[in-house]
Amino acid sequence: MFSKLLIFFIGFIVLTIEVNSAESWKPVYIQPEQLHISLGEQPTEIVATWTTMEKTSDSICHYGEESKQSFDYSSRGYQQKFIDGGPKKRHMYIHRVYMKNLQPDTRYIYHCGSENGWSELFFFKTFPKGNEWQPRFVIYGDLGNDNAQTMSMLQEEIQLGHHDLVTHVGDFAYDMHTDNALVGDEFMRQIQPIAAYVPYQVMAGNHERDYNYSNYNHRFTMHSQGEKEINNHFWSYNIGPVHLIAINTDFWEHIQYGTHMIENQFKWLEQDLKRANEPENRKKQPWIITMGHHPLYYQATRPDNKIRIGNEQLPGLEPLLYKYGVDLSFWAHDHIYTRFLPVYNEKIFNGTRQDPYFNPKSPVHIITGSAGCREFVTPVHSNPNPYTAYVSNDYGYTYMTVLNETHIQLRQISRNQMGKVIDEFMLVKEKHGPEAWLY
Template identity: 50%
Template sequence: QSSSIYITLTIIGFFFTGVPGSMVVTWTTFNKTESKVEYSFLGGRHFEMTANGDATLFVDSGEEQRHMYIHRVTLTGLKPAAAYVYHCGSDKGWSDAFFFAALNDSTNFSPRFALYGDLGNENPQSLARLQKETQLGMYDAILHIGDFAYDMHEDNARIGDEFMRQIESIAAYVPYMTCPGNHEATYNFSNYRNRFTMPGQTESLWYSWNLGSAHIISFSTEVYFYLEFGLELLFKQYEWLKKDLEEANRPENRAVRPWIITMGHRPMYCSDDDQDDCTMFDSYVLHITTHKNVEFVSFTGVDLELWAHEHTYERLWPVYGYKVYNGSKEQPYVNPKAPVHIVTGSAGCREKTDMFNPNPKDWSAFRSTDYGYTRMQVVNTTHIYLEQVSDDQYGKVIDSIWVVKESHGFSAWF
């Protein structure tokens, strides 16, 4: 018999694969079965189309060496913005029916995101609000910026199973895009590598994708902290990132998708008082970049950098090298002269929220210790809107900004 199916609906390399209109459905069973998705246009005859895939055996490294099968099925030829209903499984058992809208592949599309990190199996305070808003159709994609479940490997990976069931009511409806965090490190990130399906061939550790007028890059900050797993990933990611940014900055590509947005778990800057890396002037994530790391990103005209790890929300003024480069005193985010950083790691987990240093640096613009998450809309080629939702205050928007750029790229900073 099939047992305990849960589903993660994720995007598959929309544009850089050359196959528009594709989605990957990922789910898990505890015995070997076929991998099948039946789907149809919402409102039509149910499940009149079928796609087949395959399953990969994942053996957790805990004491019980639990076996599970990770199923992946790619849906192709989806019509942009069309609504579909689907279920997955096999003749041994089927999931519930879910629905999704295929992503619009137009560069004029204005995608809406929810973004957050550090969402746990225990105390997932923002989860209910995110579940409801997702099913109301408020988001086109989710960005989960590291740290899942706390922790997926615990109790012989049963915490990972339960967490995936918890987010199913989000991840089965919209693309659930991820990057690894420090809480995924056990057994060399094996639960993360196996449970999620991101674009590219890097086991979801780093990748990029396009949506609307944005090129979105996800990378691993963890390759700089878990050197016991080898230096190879550090150098591989750097070479990949360098090549990806060079391609994104080609004039013909930047003209079509001028926004470059990055997401990585551990921030370059923060003003928390927990002595994490970002609280220190010689922050590892910030300073190793001078040679072969992420600050290289800033030299390539990246517009917006999204982080988590700190269990707080912090919006920075446009900053580079610890110095503020506002567009102007009156309109700091209009034609800023450096990247805009957002730290959003307060979705809710067993470690609670963090505290702030009472004396923030000049680059810190707004801070909150409320549980919550961030919304973002890439409105067009010149405007991005961001707002912070407080779950403690029943969904109140406690902070918002417009980032406006009339020109993009490193040269726009001068």
């Protein structure tokens, strides 16, 4: 009897040890991932944002000039627990660190993490000082986790240093919150080979809306120049001779939750445009360029587009853009590339008979929403409106090179045609501001 009991007892201990050790072998998820950078409060700052699945001891970036091959600087930031709104209430930790006192036009190496582990080594190059340089933008919207047709091309071009920054004009991952935010995690891993090397500047689309934009709000870090507060919904920044403004046009699409978001943003936008038009500011940044997800114009006429014209309760955007002499507006949402003739109030305002884009008499609109997602592309309309100048539903993205205060070069790159430039034009403005419409 005693020996039977002893065997049982020993057996119980062995089993307990096994169960305990199996539990203690559960992996820990403290390795930094999904790292990306964006423009900080000042042009001398770059913010790094990344994720760990569990809390780590600290949030730190080590950085230094590439030419010295050493981490001469260290910045400490913070981590915030993010709980996804899905049924599993998955959580993760989002880390933010501001790399400060950066020299202009300098290449830095960096890594981020903590004593629990560092990310891979990445690099970025700061913008030159002042306004006399030629920013090279890549612009696209509607890039998903699945069918991300242009992802590998973008990853390679960015790593080779072909571009200074990326602007993603809404609709990410499809969707970041899908499958308890696992889709968001994987998408953010996919863009790391882009977004860890150049500022990845974003605005929200309809696919970010769920759970009150919470995945979008937590995973990105947008600042207006000179603003301490993070605001991922509307922000503006001076980049060379460009004053870039990003807005959330999705606010117009769910007014059942109230109109205060539109009103707040509208007030901010008007203030921002006013300031950008003060003569000394417009002299330094003659180009005012806006970006937002839902377009004001499509291939087919939509006379009741409330984002453009507003309604009884709400203002529309088009009169404001016109009043303050916005030069160029980028949109996405329609999974297609569309270049419009200069248009205002559905009327064409070409610059000259030979060249619509030479001193145009209204803003110029472009849709670039064909980067690739699981909703595929929009068909080309068989009978588009008269102000639609060129349409392609090849997967692709847009290059914008700001040559100087009078010339911007725009090119559309096709993924279907292995990087071929399928549309190209020069926007020329010898005068900026509302007076350009009469020039």
